[in-house]
Amino acid sequence: MFSKGFFTYILIVSFILNSLEALSQRRAKETAKTEIAAPLMTTPKLVVGIVVDQMRYDYLTRFWNHYGDDGFKRLVNEGFNCKNNHFNYAPTSTGPGHASVYTGATPATHGIIGNNWYDKEIDKLVYCASDESYETVGMISDAGKMSPHRMTVTTITDQLRLHTQMKGKVIAVALKDRGAVLPGGHTANAAYWFLGGGEGKWISSTYYMESLPKWVVDFNSSNSVQRYKKPWNTIEDITTYVESSPDNNSYEGRYSGESAPVFPHDLPGLWDKNSQYEILKVTPFGNSITTDFALEALKGEQLGTDDITDFLAISYSSTDYVGHWFGVNSKEIQDTYIRLDRDLERLFKYLDTKVGKGEYTVFLTADHGAINVPAYLNDQKIPAGYLNRSEMQAKLAEFIKYKYGSAELIKNYSNNQLFLDHKVIQNLDLSLKEVQETLADELLSSSDMARVYTAYQMRNNEYTSGIPYIIQNGYNMKRSGDVLMVPKPGSIDYSKTGSTHGSAQIYDTHTPLLFYGKGIKAGSTSHRTEIPDIAPTIATMLGIAFPNGTTGKPITAVLE
Numbered sequence: 001m002f003s004k005g006f007f008t009y010i011l012i013v014s015f016i017l018n019s020l021e022a023l024s025q026r027r028a029k030e031t032a033k034t035e036i037a038a039p040l041m042t043t044p045k046l047v048v049g050i051v052v053d054q055m056r057y058d059y060l061t062r063f064w065n066h067y068g069d070d071g072f073k074r075l076v077n078e079g080f081n082c083k084n085n086h087f088n089y090a091p092t093s094t095g096p097g098h099a100s101v102y103t104g105a106t107p108a109t110h111g112i113i114g115n116n117w118y119d120k121e122i123d124k125l126v127y128c129a130s131d132e133s134y135e136t137v138g139m140i141s142d143a144g145k146m147s148p149h150r151m152t153v154t155t156i157t158d159q160l161r162l163h164t165q166m167k168g169k170v171i172a173v174a175l176k177d178r179g180a181v182l183p184g185g186h187t188a189n190a191a192y193w194f195l196g197g198g199e200g201k202w203i204s205s206t207y208y209m210e211s212l213p214k215w216v217v218d219f220n221s222s223n224s225v226q227r228y229k230k231p232w233n234t235i236e237d238i239t240t241y242v243e244s245s246p247d248n249n250s251y252e253g254r255y256s257g258e259s260a261p262v263f264p265h266d267l268p269g270l271w272d273k274n275s276q277y278e279i280l281k282v283t284p285f286g287n288s289i290t291t292d293f294a295l296e297a298l299k300g301e302q303l304g305t306d307d308i309t310d311f312l313a314i315s316y317s318s319t320d321y322v323g324h325w326f327g328v329n330s331k332e333i334q335d336t337y338i339r340l341d342r343d344l345e346r347l348f349k350y351l352d353t354k355v356g357k358g359e360y361t362v363f364l365t366a367d368h369g370a371i372n373v374p375a376y377l378n379d380q381k382i383p384a385g386y387l388n389r390s391e392m393q394a395k396l397a398e399f400i401k402y403k404y405g406s407a408e409l410i411k412n413y414s415n416n417q418l419f420l421d422h423k424v425i426q427n428l429d430l431s432l433k434e435v436q437e438t439l440a441d442e443l444l445s446s447s448d449m450a451r452v453y454t455a456y457q458m459r460n461n462e463y464t465s466g467i468p469y470i471i472q473n474g475y476n477m478k479r480s481g482d483v484l485m486v487p488k489p490g491s492i493d494y495s496k497t498g499s500t501h502g503s504a505q506i507y508d509t510h511t512p513l514l515f516y517g518k519g520i521k522a523g524s525t526s527h528r529t530e531i532p533d534i535a536p537t538i539a540t541m542l543g544i545a546f547p548n549g550t551t552g553k554p555i556t557a558v559l560e
């Protein structure tokens with residue numbers, strides 16, 4: 001027999017279970033409702049991808065008070081700011097940077113392991129975008145023999161082309177060829193870059209077309225570029241530039257023929273000594289020329305004028321040239337960013353009228369950061385310095401000869417990697433793993449090196465954080481070297497003036513990531529995001545397939 005107490009117990013339990021079930025049903029219904037309410041996809045008329053070459057995150061905050069309402073500030077105030085955004089691989093250089101932004105992957109997957117690298121298969125140094133099977137369009141020159149063939153996966157721009165049955169247009173522009181060729185992907189309608197020297201013209205490759213369209217020919221024959229052959233002075237009163245070093249200092253490079261690195265820089269007077277149009281690249285005018293050309297592209301290609309999403313990829317290269325020349329703390333870099341802000345304002349206002357405010361989506365990021373000039377840091381008592389690469393290489397060669405009796409063991413030394421001759425190692429009856437380890441130990445004994453890894457370690461471990469994770473994401477099994485070096489933080493292999501990049505350290509990885517416009521929420525996050533997250537975020541918004549090597553994940557907080 002059951003007691004009365006037992007029935008009461010059963011009643012209470014069944015009541016609780018029923019209420020829980022009702023609650024979970026209600027929840028399920030609510031979830032279904034939100035799923036229906038959230039858009040399946042957002043189709044802006046145009047996506048504008050902007051990469052600012054060598055832009056550190058702190059350029060947003062340092063120069064904030066000088067920015068207008070409709071440049072960087074519009075993206076930050078009305079869009080979404082990922083404050084803790086990083087490159088998650090090394091080497092942090094331009095080719096890998098642009099490839100990673102657009103493929104949603106790292107060099108381990110997309111194959112662009114440097115700007116230049118030693119190609120093991122053909123025993124030659126190769127350039128990331130060069131392709132001898134194509135010719136220059138628009139000029140007699142070798143500067144157009146380019147294609148994205150060394151990038152082994154698709155880009156977000158390729159996926160848009162595939163999704164729209166090749167109806168969505170993709171146009172890519174940058175002063176640097178690799179800043180246009182890699183973002184455009186394999187299927188771009190066109191990529192254009194700038195030929196300096198005595199020319200000052202925009203060119204392309206027969207990979208895309210047989211001849212330049214009329215709007216490009218017209219732009220090249222106008223005086224659009226020539227009008228920037230004028231003195232470079234600061235756009236605002238230089239005494240208000242309190243966020244940078246005094247103009248004249250020993251940490252800045254000088255143009256050929258200039259006695260001090262100070263404003264005003266007399267570009268017409270320095271013209272011939274600095275390879276003519278080449279000097280414009282190393283001034284903010286290079287970014288203005290890029291903006292002028294991008295606006296012509298919008299008009300000439302009628303981008304964003306129908307219901308099929310188009311894509312304009314713009315890369316601003318002059319920020320990198322100016323950073324290399326004058327350093328991240330110079331008045332020159334400050335003026336370059338204030339002027340870039342004006343160029344962005346000009347671009348966004350043009351998009352507002354031609355495409356319509358709220359009808360386009362923008363993301364802005366960088367291809368890597370940059371280090372403060374080590375000589376300047378030293379003078380502020382901060383540990384930093386310059387690597388002596390030739391001395392290190394000579395010592396290593398001596399060690400190898402003593403240890404193995406053959407100096408032929410090393411094929412190449414580049415991008416902080418050693419490439420060994422596997423045939424010689426086999427012939428000497430040595431173990432590749434042991435040679436890698438011995439050389440790694442020897443290199444680690446150098447005072448310049450913080451860490452050294454072997455290819456064997458990269459292939460047999462799965463690193464999930466810190467420097468080894470960054471090195472592994474940059475390690476491509478088919479293309480990378482045998483020994484991978486990480487110099488001490490603050491140490492660079494560079495001239496004593498100006499800044500550079502390329503390392504796995506935080507000053508090279510921390511870069512802005514801003515989203516704005518159709519489909520984008522207003523807000524910000526200080527959670528870590530990574531460069532390969534950009535492409536899947538845009539793909540999720542557009543409701544299109546991810547690039548086929550994607551390793552990043554969508555940043556859901558950004559999307560409406």
Ligand code: ZN
Nearest residue numbers: 053054094367
């Ligand atoms: Zn770059």
Ligand code: ZN
Nearest residue numbers: 247248261262
């Ligand atoms: Zn200066």
Ligand code: ZN
Nearest residue numbers: 054320324501
């Ligand atoms: Zn650079």
